Amino acid sequence: MQSQLRKDLLDAFTNAGEAYLSGQRIAELIGCSRTAVWKHIEELRKEGFELEAVRRKGYRIVRTPEKITADELRLGLKTNFIGKNVHYEESVESTQKIAHRLAYDNAPEGTVIIAEEQVSGRGRMDRKWHSPKYTGVWMSIILRPNIPLPKAPQLTLLAAVAIVQAIEDLTDLLPEIKWPNDILIRGKKVTGILTELEAEADRINSVIIGIGINVNPTIEDFPSELQEIATSLFVEKGEKVSRSDLIKRIFMNLEKLYLLYLEEGFLPIKLLWEGYAISIGRKITARTLSNSITGTAQGITDDGVLIMVDDHGKTHHVYSADIEL
Numbered sequence: 001m002q003s004q005l006r007k008d009l010l011d012a013f014t015n016a017g018e019a020y021l022s023g024q025r026i027a028e029l030i031g032c033s034r035t036a037v038w039k040h041i042e043e044l045r046k047e048g049f050e051l052e053a054v055r056r057k058g059y060r061i062v063r064t065p066e067k068i069t070a071d072e073l074r075l076g077l078k079t080n081f082i083g084k085n086v087h088y089e090e091s092v093e094s095t096q097k098i099a100h101r102l103a104y105d106n107a108p109e110g111t112v113i114i115a116e117e118q119v120s121g122r123g124r125m126d127r128k129w130h131s132p133k134y135t136g137v138w139m140s141i142i143l144r145p146n147i148p149l150p151k152a153p154q155l156t157l158l159a160a161v162a163i164v165q166a167i168e169d170l171t172d173l174l175p176e177i178k179w180p181n182d183i184l185i186r187g188k189k190v191t192g193i194l195t196e197l198e199a200e201a202d203r204i205n206s207v208i209i210g211i212g213i214n215v216n217p218t219i220e221d222f223p224s225e226l227q228e229i230a231t232s233l234f235v236e237k238g239e240k241v242s243r244s245d246l247i248k249r250i251f252m253n254l255e256k257l258y259l260l261y262l263e264e265g266f267l268p269i270k271l272l273w274e275g276y277a278i279s280i281g282r283k284i285t286a287r288t289l290s291n292s293i294t295g296t297a298q299g300i301t302d303d304g305v306l307i308m309v310d311d312h313g314k315t316h317h318v319y320s321a322d323i324e325l
């Protein structure tokens, strides 16, 4: 866990933007001695941060490490609760599993579990989620919304919008959403979202949003069965994308959309989501574990449920399925 002093130091650099901060100024801002400031700066350097030191001006961070660190995630993060409490792990079975435990132990809303690698990453419908080391974003975010149980799937759609916007903010790529929660680029999957709930009777205790993003693997890094259907931001853009910058963007977009949602309901989120959706108006097949329906996707209900009209004109409400376009 990061010390409060370290958090305050990174917040001071965040607020300073491009400006230099003198050792004296930092000491005043975060309430410690100049020796302590120097010690923390040396530790940041050891972690892989590059700090420029200019006489009479002070320090400025010019480069952050490639490996995701709690310090790097703090730098530049302007949120009030999402990502303020981060559990960072090198290797885990699944970040979902840890998130469930922490949620049960009353972790505050906005707590995030991030891992460099998952050895048993989970996808929807009991599938495996390939999560190799250092190449992706594998994280679970704990939310505690005061909403009725049937509305929880709306948060999956909300998360998808936050991620699409984050990808757009950092790249010139054009990601699209395939209902309910796949994010595709040029028809290949780059991101999956798994939303799970802890609830008692009809009261939501926590919603755990698991996000998996293929950020920097090459196509050869994917197992052969995924090479035709999956892609990464690196493959599409031709350049590496900073995983920490992406995570921070997601935190900021997610917090903004979530607050909007709590204030104004699902409608503004639905409109944004529809702007990115590719399945709407198209002929699709929705496959569940037990059956499949072919028809035209009409749109989503106010609860985020997919509406389809089959070839006989019958309307179906699809709560969970895999969609083939």
Ligand code: BTN
Pocket: 093, 094, 095, 096, 118, 120, 121, 122, 123, 124, 125, 127, 129, 131, 137, 138, 139, 140, 181, 182, 191, 192, 193, 194, 210, 211, 212, 213
């Ligand atoms: C899907 O099937 O499309 C959803 C994939 C969700 C993967 C993420 S990675 C972080 C979190 N931990 C898991 O085990 N799964 C989710």
